Amino acid sequence: MLGWLFLLLVPLTAEAGKVSVAEDGHAYNPAWSPDGQWLAFELNRYGDAVDLYAVRVNDGVPAVPNKVNIKSGGSSFSSGVSVLANPVWHPQGQLFFEGGINGATNRLFYWAPQSASKPAQELLSQSDAKGDLSWPTLRPDGQVVAFVSDQTGNGDVYLWEAGRGKVERAFTTNFSEGAPAFSEDGSLLAFSRKNQGTEDLFTWAGGASTKPLKGGAGDQSRPVFAGGKVVYFTSERGEATWDIAVVNGDGSGRKVIARDVRLPIRAKPALTPDKKSVIYAASDPGKGHLLFVTSLDGAKTTEIDTGGLVACGEPSAVKAGGKVFLSYTALPSEGSDWRHLHIKDVTGKVH
Amino acid sequence: MIGRLSLLFLATSLCGPPAFAVDANEAEHSRLTAEMKKLAARSAWRGVEESFQRLEALAADGLQPTYDDYLVGAQAAGALGHIDNAYGRLRAAAKIEGKLEVVEWMEEIEQNFRSVELSSARKEAIELTADQMPFAPDRRAAIAYAQSQVAETGGFVGRLPLGTYAIAGIPFSVEASQTEPTQIHVKPVKISQEGLAFVGPRGTLGLVYTAAGDSPGEAYEPAAFGGAGPRMGMGVEVGLRPHLAVLAEVGYHGLMAGADAIDGISEAQQNALGSHGDTLHLGYGWLAVSYRMDDFWLTGGPVWSAGSGHVTGANDYCISSPDPECQGASAEPALLEGEVLVGSVQAGGFAFSASYALIEFGKLHGALSFVAGAQTDSSRLYPWGELAFTFAPMATK
Numbered sequence: 120m121l122g123w124l125f126l127l128l129v130p131l132t133a134e135a136g137k138v139s140v141a142e143d144g145h146a147y148n149p150a151w152s153p154d155g156q157w158l159a160f161e162l163n164r165y166g167d168a169v170d171l172y173a174v175r176v177n178d179g180v181p182a183v184p185n186k187v188n189i190k191s192g193g194s195s196f197s198s199g200v201s202v203l204a205n206p207v208w209h210p211q212g213q214l215f216f217e218g219g220i221n222g223a224t225n226r227l228f229y230w231a232p233q234s235a236s237k238p239a240q241e242l243l244s245q246s247d248a249k250g251d252l253s254w255p256t257l258r259p260d261g262q263v264v265a266f267v268s269d270q271t272g273n274g275d276v277y278l279w280e281a282g283r284g285k286v287e288r289a290f291t292t293n294f295s296e297g298a299p300a301f302s303e304d305g306s307l308l309a310f311s312r313k314n315q316g317t318e319d320l321f322t323w324a325g326g327a328s329t330k331p332l333k334g335g336a337g338d339q340s341r342p343v344f345a346g347g348k349v350v351y352f353t354s355e356r357g358e359a360t361w362d363i364a365v366v367n368g369d370g371s372g373r374k375v376i377a378r379d380v381r382l383p384i385r386a387k388p389a390l391t392p393d394k395k396s397v398i399y400a401a402s403d404p405g406k407g408h409l410l411f412v413t414s415l416d417g418a419k420t421t422e423i424d425t426g427g428l429v430a431c432g433e434p435s436a437v438k439a440g441g442k443v444f445l446s447y448t449a450l451p452s453e454g455s456d457w458r459h460l461h462i463k464d465v466t467g468k469v470h
Numbered sequence: 471m472i473g474r475l476s477l478l479f480l481a482t483s484l485c486g487p488p489a490f491a492v493d494a495n496e497a498e499h500s501r502l503t504a505e506m507k508k509l510a511a512r513s514a515w516r517g518v519e520e521s522f523q524r525l526e527a528l529a530a531d532g533l534q535p536t537y538d539d540y541l542v543g544a545q546a547a548g549a550l551g552h553i554d555n556a557y558g559r560l561r562a563a564a565k566i567e568g569k570l571e572v573v574e575w576m577e578e579i580e581q582n583f584r585s586v587e588l589s590s591a592r593k594e595a596i597e598l599t600a601d602q603m604p605f606a607p608d609r610r611a612a613i614a615y616a617q618s619q620v621a622e623t624g625g626f627v628g629r630l631p632l633g634t635y636a637i638a639g640i641p642f643s644v645e646a647s648q649t650e651p652t653q654i655h656v657k658p659v660k661i662s663q664e665g666l667a668f669v670g671p672r673g674t675l676g677l678v679y680t681a682a683g684d685s686p687g688e689a690y691e692p693a694a695f696g697g698a699g700p701r702m703g704m705g706v707e708v709g710l711r712p713h714l715a716v717l718a719e720v721g722y723h724g725l726m727a728g729a730d731a732i733d734g735i736s737e738a739q740q741n742a743l744g745s746h747g748d749t750l751h752l753g754y755g756w757l758a759v760s761y762r763m764d765d766f767w768l769t770g771g772p773v774w775s776a777g778s779g780h781v782t783g784a785n786d787y788c789i790s791s792p793d794p795e796c797q798g799a800s801a802e803p804a805l806l807e808g809e810v811l812v813g814s815v816q817a818g819g820f821a822f823s824a825s826y827a828l829i830e831f832g833k834l835h836g837a838l839s840f841v842a843g844a845q846t847d848s849s850r851l852y853p854w855g856e857l858a859f860t861f862a863p864m865a866t867k
Contacts, residue, residue, distance in 0.1 A: 213605065220511055229607055234578035236571035238545060240607040241513050261605075281605045 138174050138181045138460040146460035147384045147433055149446040152208045155439025157232050158446055159187075159206035159214055160460050161384075171203035171216055173232055179444050179464045185235040189218050189228055203228070205254060205385055210261040215242065217253045217266075225251040227266060248277060248286045254298055258305040265289070265299040265308060276310055276323070290329055296321075300387065302344045307368065309342040309349050320351060322368070332370050341387040344368075345394040348415060352382060363388055363397055365415050376417035379403060381432045392438035393470045398445065400432040410434055410447055412469055421468055425461070429453055442466040495531045502528075506542050518546035522559075537566045544575070548608040551615030553583050553629040556608075582609065583629040584644045588616075588637050590624035590656035596638035597621065604631055624656075659712060667709035670833060670863025672717050675702045676841065678856035680725045680750065685785050685849045692781035692811045694850075695748040697727025701841075701856050707760065712865045715760040723775055723854075725750035752777035756821055762865055765827040765837075773821040773843055781811050817852050819845030825860050834861045 138146070144162035151158055155176065162170045174184035187203060202225075203218035212232065216239075219225040227248075230239035242264070243252065250270030257264055262281060267274045274295040279286045289308065297318075299310040306325075309332060311318040319334035320342050333339050337354035344350075345365075353364045353375070363377040381400040383389075389398045396414045401407070407430045410423040425431050428449035436445045445465045448458045502525045509517040522543035525535050535543065540563035547556035557579050564572045590596050598620040600613050609631035619626040620637060634643045638656045659667060678701035685691035703721025710716065727748040758771030821843035829836040841856040 209605065223512065226513070229605060231578070231606065233581075234574045236569075236574040237578055240549065242605075242607055244513070281603050281610075284603055284610070 136179075136461050136463060138184060138462065140172060140184055140460075142170070143457055144170065145458040146448045147458070148204065148206065148386050149433060149435045149448070149460055150206045150208060150386075151435055151437035151444075151446065152212055152214075152232075153210055153437075154212065155437040155444060157208075157212070157214075158435075158460075158462070159208070159216070160446075160448075161204050161206070163384075167202060169202045169204050171206060171218070173206075173214060173230070173235070175232070176439075176444070176462060178440060179442070179462050181462060185232070187214070187216075187230050188238045189220065189241075207255055207257055209257055210259070214239075215255045215257065215264065217255060219251075225253055227252045227255050227264070243279060243286060248279070256299050256301060258301045259303055260305055263301075263305070265301065267297050267299065274313075276308070290323055290327055292329070298341045298387065300343050302368070303346070307344070309344065311338075311340050311342065311351075320349065320366075330370075332368075333364075333366050333373060339364075343387040343390065345390050345397075345415060350388045350390065350397055350415065352380070352388060361402065363399060363413075365397075365417075374417055376415065377411065377413050377420075381430075383433045386433060386435070389434045389436060391436055391469050392443060395470065398434040398436055398469065400434065400447070404430065407431055407449075410445070423463070423465060423468060425449060425463070427452075428461070429455075430458070432458075436465070436469055443469045445469060495528055495533050499525065499528055499533045503536070503539055506539065506546075510542050510545065513549070515546040515549040518542060519550060519552075522546060535562070537563050537569075540566070541572070549611055551608070551611030551613070553579060553608070553612045554585075557629070579629070581646070582606075583612065583631055584646070584648050585628070585651035586616075586626065586630050586642075586644060587651045587653045588620060588626045588656075589654070590620075590638065591658045592624065592638065592656055593658075595621055596624060596656055598626070598635060598637045601634040601636075604633070606631075627651075667712050668715070668863050668865055669706065669708050671704065672707040672719060672860070672862045673702075673704045674719070674721070674839065674841070674858045674860045675700075676839070676856045676858025677701070678723060678725075678841075678854050680723070680852055680854040682750075682781075682852050683850045685787075690788055690811075691785045691849060692779070692813070693783040693785045695725075695727065695781050695783075697725045697748055699724030699726045699750070701858065703754070703756065705756070707862050709863070709865055713762045715762070715865075717756075717758050717760055717769065717771075717862075719756045719758070721754055721756075723750075723752040723754045723777075725779075748779070748781045750777065750779040750815065752815060752817075758821070758823075760862075765835075767825040767827070767837065767862070768823075769825070770820065770822040772818065773845060774816075774818045775845060776814070776816045778812070778814050781813075782809070784809055784811065815847055817845035817847040819843055819852070823858075823860070825862075830864065831861075833864050835864055836861050 140162055144164040147161045147163055149158055149160040157173050158176050159173045162172055171187040172184040173187060175182040201220045203216055206214055206216045208214055214230045216228055217225055218228050227242040228239040229242045248268055250268040252266050252268050254267040255264055264279045266277055268277050274297050276289040276296050276299050277286055278289050295313040296310050299308050301308055308323045310321060312321050318338040318340045320332040320339045321329045322332050323329045335355055340352045342349045342351040347368050348365050350365050353362050354360060361380050361382045362375045363380055364375045366373040377399055379402045381402045396412050398412050400410055408425050408428055410431055411420055413420040431447055431449040434447040442464055443466045445463045448460050450458055502521045506518050506521045525539055540559045544556045544559040560572050560576045598617045603610055612631055616626045616630055630644050632644050632646055637654055642652055642654050644652055679698045681696035684694040701723045703719040705717055705719030707715050707717040752775040754773055754775040756773045758769045760767055760769040823839050823841040825837035825839040827835040827837040837860045839858045839860040841858055843854050845852045
């Protein structure tokens with residue numbers, strides 16, 4: 120009898136693979152903490168409400184997710200519609216994200232999983248950085264936060280160094296910039312710029328000037344560095360047709376390595392932990408049960424079957440305890456109401 | 471009837487606040503709670519703090535803040551860096567309802583903050599610095615609040631995040647292992663028994679270029695000359711204040727210039743005249759006042775020099791006029807340009823130096839200095855400039 124009871128209790132406490140959230144909503148944009156112990160993700164409840172959750176993960180098994188609050192006294196503020204999005208992890212394990220309540224100014228927030236119930240704190244006050252703040256990203260050494268502010272009416276990239284406590288505009292342009300990303304050594308910042316109607320990629324290495332990285336037809340968007348190369352989404356073949364391309368840090372050697380990919384809601388291209396491949400889902404509904412891993416030279420592609428799930432997307436991978444775990448979102452079946460977040464052990468398939 | 475009413479009124483007054491007063495306080499409580507929520511939604515934490523303090527004041531009338539009030543109050547206190555207040559409000563909230571969010575928050579403060587008691591006996595403003603500013607906003611705010619308190623009042627009693635700090639240059643650390651508050655008392659600037667801030671040796675060694683102008687007088691004098699040479703001195707510097715000092719220095723000031731060929735005079739004639747260039751060997755004494763702006767020092771004061779010189783060539787007056795006064799070793803006026811004049815020099819003037827401290831060794835600073843001066847012996851001016859290495863005592867911190 121005790122054995123039966125034990126078997127019944129195990130699925131209730133922790134189900135390997137699927138992250139169970141009490142509230143309904145579409146799970147999006149999962150982001151692993153660097154040590155693979157935590158997974159942050161958005162839950163889109165519609166009605167302009169996007170919640171942020173962080174779930175502790177032990178050997179691929181998720182615990183009960185923690186809802187990240189940005190104000191205390193939850194009951195007092197429950198009527199407020201909040202949008203909390205774009206989670207990024209500090210190397211030391213704290214979560215940075217953007218958010219706002221009731222359509223108020225979008226700000227950057229800081230939340231530590233060590234005190235999960237404590238409300239997230241506003242990272243920069245209005246006097247530090249004005250305007251709607253978005254796209255937080257951290258330099259790999261964790262000392263500098265880059266973000267975008269619309270204070271001037273355009274999106275401009277700003278930098279905040281914790282040690283100096285000073286916010287500075289990185290460079291001045293009349294264009295709108297977004298999606299900044301640091302290179303591995305922190306010396307270069309890649310970003311997208313709305314340039315002549317579409318998005319192009321640029322880099323900044325300090326100083327007043329920026330350097331074109333890649334332009335062309337359609338949008339070149341959401342860059343991320345991988346061993347001196349820049350991986351990004353491109354819609355050069357037409358609107359709503361997305362490919363993944365790779366270009367060297369100096370703009371040379373561009374190559375499309377994946378075609379007709381499913382564009383994540385907000386995420387940048389997902390890299391494997393060794394940064395030698397990119398993980399993505401296909402836009403073709405017929406391939407919705409698969410995730411793909413393609414090497415950055417485009418030479419090799421591996422399929423990962425999610426086992427009957429549909430409309431897979433939003434992948435994110437991490438290495439923890441010698442294993443590689445892949446998180447992704449998917450519908451349980453055709454016509455399902457909500458996308459769920461899943462975790463899969465892909466050791467051996469993804470490096 | 472009136473008597474009964476009076477008794478009733480008296481009884482009501484003695485039993486507690488009148489009903490209308492309670493209603494008014496409850497209304498004020500509700501208004502303040504709503505105000506706090508509105509302000510908190512805008513992260514206007516100073517406003518939230520003020521409202522919470524007014525809310526706390528209502529407790530005297532029996533209207534205690536609610537659990538949510540305390541929580542919002544704690545958030546405001548944390549955002550403003552008043553960690554002791556935040557902890558106190560969380561504890562009050564926990565007494566009402568021991569929810570996980572409060573317990574975890576209190577634990578987070580207990581794990582990441584420790585108490586300090588910082589004070590100063592100095593009259594001048596002092597500074598609290600942190601070796602590394604953390605990312606967590608409440609920890610940054612706690613440091614910023616402590617820094618403002620130290621700057622304004624010279625002290626701070628409260629909690630600081632774990633880390634390494636310095637107050638008035640005195641380092642201290644806030645460590646997780648400590649159970650008692652870290653106590654740092656900044657003593658007054660140490661004044662020695664002589665009433666001085668610091669005393670120590672001062673010395674300089676450098677290369678000086680000295681120019682001696684032509685003598686304007688109608689007398690047998692050397693022509694204008696100039697050249698480079700060594701300049702070195704030793705002395706003592708006495709700090710009257712950490713930033714203000716006086717110094718006395720004595721030393722050697724040299725000029726050594728080689729002989730040039732002279733038109734119209736053969737080498738044999740030049741040798742016969744003993745022409746060998748210009749030299750000046752002076753001893754000097756310098757009294758000066760020094761003002762220090764951290765690593766940058768400005769020093770200036772009177773300088774007096776005395777010594778001897780060998781100068782080749784008489785002045786223009788003697789070369790161009792048949793004045794019998796111009797009778798040197800050579801009676802031939804054409805040879806006066808190669809004649810060696812030997813004499814003594816006594817010149818007074820003013821010297822100024824600007825130094826930048828680059829290194830520290832023991833209790834001394836090493837600095838790069840530019841020294842310049844102008845002296846006169848009543849017949850000519852001696853301007854000079856020197857690039858030197860200077861050592862001087864460290865000011866007491």
